[in-house]
Amino acid sequence: MKPLRRFVPLHKTKHDRTSFDCGSNALNNFFHQYARQGMDAGVNYTWVLPAAGVPKGAKKQICAWYTLSVAHIRHESLPDESARHLPHYPLPVFVLGQLAVDVRCQGQGLGDVTFVNALRRCARLSQQGQVASVAVVVDVLNDDAMQFYRRYSDFKPLDCSDAYDLPRLFIPMQVVRKL
Numbered sequence: 561m562k563p564l565r566r567f568v569p570l571h572k573t574k575h576d577r578t579s580f581d582c583g584s585n586a587l588n589n590f591f592h593q594y595a596r597q598g599m600d601a602g603v604n605y606t607w608v609l610p611a612a613g614v615p616k617g618a619k620k621q622i623c624a625w626y627t628l629s630v631a632h633i634r635h636e637s638l639p640d641e642s643a644r645h646l647p648h649y650p651l652p653v654f655v656l657g658q659l660a661v662d663v664r665c666q667g668q669g670l671g672d673v674t675f676v677n678a679l680r681r682c683a684r685l686s687q688q689g690q691v692a693s694v695a696v697v698v699d700v701l702n703d704d705a706m707q708f709y710r711r712y713s714d715f716k717p718l719d720c721s722d723a724y725d726l727p728r729l730f731i732p733m734q735v736v737r738k739l
């Protein structure tokens with residue numbers, strides 16, 4: 561399965577969600593059942609990279625996808641060096657909630673491509689003055705995901721133990737804008 565070149569918003573009738581398999585039941589289940597509902601409800605937005613070579617009119621299989629939303633984090637949850645110049649009230653962030661690559665496309669660099677696409681989208685929204693944000697926060701679903709994200713040394717742990725049950729990492733927006 562070869563990907564097209566552009567990420568597009570997940571579409572109910574143009575995209576085949578059911579054939580997607582990244583090897584994680586939790587992520588597969590979210591994508592099959594809840595990604596569209598989340599968009600309809602306005603709680604998160606899913607961007608997908610469709611497969612190339614699909615006959616006209618047929619639903620496109622999906623090579624990779626990610627979800628974005630926004631949230632507030634507590635000022636105290638940031639480490640001192642990141643929090644120093646920021647006001648002492650809840651701070652706006654982008655949230656990269658989930659990211660996955662189909663097993664047929666894994667190991668070919670698509671995980672990194674997908675991740676960078678998500679960060680650049682956040683940077684564009686922020687630079688165009690459309691959405692204020694001090695960082696991109698990533699929800700880390702499991703140990704594999706932690707290993708994948710911790711390869712990026714710009715990620716820092718976010719102290720959110722009292723508010724959220726998953727570990728979270730963040731990258732300051734100044735760093736994201738330089739990507």
Ligand SMILES: CC(C)(COP(=O)(O)OP(=O)(O)OC[C@H]1O[C@@H](n2cnc3c(N)ncnc32)[C@H](O)[C@@H]1OP(=O)(O)O)[C@@H](O)C(=O)NCCC(=O)NCCS
Binds near residue numbers: 700
């Ligand atoms: C994790 C995942 C996104 C990686 O996708 P991928 O397309 O195989 O990754 P890439 O080919 O772009 O690999 C990029 C790098 O990440 C590393 N990597 C890939 N999967 C990894 C994992 N599970 N743990 C640690 N490192 C991993 C690769 O070795 C590679 O490193 P290198 O550049 O030093 O060689 C994919 O395996 C997946 O969807 N897994 C299930 C869902 C999941 O765990 N998502 C994580 C975020 S919620």
